[in-house]
Amino acid sequence: MIAYDISDPVRLRRVIKVMESYGERLQYSVFLCDLSDAELVDWLTDISAVVKPTADSVVRIDLGDTRSAAGIHVIGTRRRFPQAGTTIV
Numbered sequence: 001m002i003a004y005d006i007s008d009p010v011r012l013r014r015v016i017k018v019m020e021s022y023g024e025r026l027q028y029s030v031f032l033c034d035l036s037d038a039e040l041v042d043w044l045t046d047i048s049a050v051v052k053p054t055a056d057s058v059v060r061i062d063l064g065d066t067r068s069a070a071g072i073h074v075i076g077t078r079r080r081f082p083q084a085g086t087t088i089v
Contacts, residue, residue, distance in 0.1 A: 001031070005057045015050050019033075055077070
């Protein structure tokens with residue numbers, strides 16, 4: 001599951017386009033994505049090209065990958081997200 005908080009309307013539209021190509025929208029800023037390892041790398045490259053880390057937040061929550069530890073991965077600011085167990089990407 002991926003959620004985002006984007007502070008600029010232009011970047012927001014770009015993030016939405018990226019997210020629509022990788023997953024299904026559950027709510028306005030929440031997408032469910034079932035990504036392979038290669039797709040995850042592609043998504044990270046695409047989203048990182050759009051997001052401004054000092055102003056925006058993108059959170060990827062692993063809901064069940066048994067190959068690695070589940071967790072919360074944050075790109076950008078950490079506002080409103082848990083501190084413990086997070087990984088800044």
